[in-house]
Amino acid sequence: MSEGQQGSRWGRWLVVGVLVAAGWGIVHGGDHPTTASSGASPSATPSPDGAAPSASASSPSESASTAPSKPSKPSGRYDPADYAAPVRRYAAEAGVNPQLLMAILYNESYKPHDPELERAWQRGKPEASFGIANMHRAAFDDTKPGRPFADRKWEELPDDRDLAVQAAAWHLHDLAGQLPARPSAPLNHDELLALGYNAGAGNMLAFARGVKVGSQAQSYLDRLHDNWAKSGTAVQ
Template sequence: MARRRVPTAEPEVQPPSDREDVRTPPLRPHDYTPADYADAVVHSAREAGVSPVLVMTVLHNEAYKPHHPLLERLWQWWKPGASFGVANMHRATFERVRRSHGLQGRWQDLRDDPAFAIRTAALHLRDLDRSLPRRHVRRYTRDELLALGYNTGARNMRAFARGIPPGPMARSYLRRFRANRERAAASLPDGGTAHSVATHRDAEV
């Protein structure tokens, strides 16, 4: 007589071990503000060794689409391959950061865990900083180049640092970064200066 198969439960997916208790982005997109994640930004920036103002300004730049997990799932259905999380990270970028820093989470966890998304973004900005030459053209600050690298990739960032002009989309990202920086700093304790860290000093050419 054939034995009956006993249903087994699906393996439980463990959340990243570094998950913090932060609020889920609101379902109504216009209620979302990166300022709600100031503590996570400061913590992640300190760990990564980058400016919290840089991280927060990137979050402001990436606030152009809804970040509630349900809405991100719908966005992914409408646009396969879209980025995930409050910092809008694509899968290929996440996998590079995950391998470089031994992260335990998955790309999909960026969608459900804002603290993990912010930490991953800060680590990515640190990696970009390490790949950016110390000397660069004077029309950009180092943080502006890192933001451009976040948006367009490390190779383009280094090209901009040499003086190659960015394209229309990168220029738009840079304009928004400059416009958002003051508001981002205002949302951080002491304007982010109390938690700033020493990075490579800007050297203009």
């Protein structure tokens, strides 16, 4: 979920990135290993590949020889379109529009989605969101009961992009369940859900009643429109 003015955030992310890179060089002298979890491959995308295979105890050389590289591994360049398969799977599982889910991943791709950078940022800002779908702890914990990922933790989101996509899909499902059958706003179903994802259920319901969309929410909606066509192409 978007967390405010992106320009200033990028500056802060760059500072965090420099600090984390320095820390890696001093402490690790190499790449930081990712956390093995039951849904760590492939990855999102996320989107939200999709069936959460169990982690293997094999050595790095064995893993490289027996399993192909999968896009859910949280390292390197991030492109939401790489997670089209889990987006389709989890959107179908949760009964939401895969194009909407993919568009939200694009909306939320404004910051670096590296596990170490996310955790460094979160240490200084405990209310920050996690994962490629930028989900806050409260939203994740409210969404997971009774779901296939009920035993998973919010702290796993940076390392498991499939989990991030699955949680986002079910969160959209829950938001949809709160919408009135006939909203009075000049916004369609997917637009309202996107605003709910970004601004919370209370604001979504206010918008559904016809309350004017504010500048920050409108900016999120504008980006959704900009990302809509390529999101549809990605999930075809």
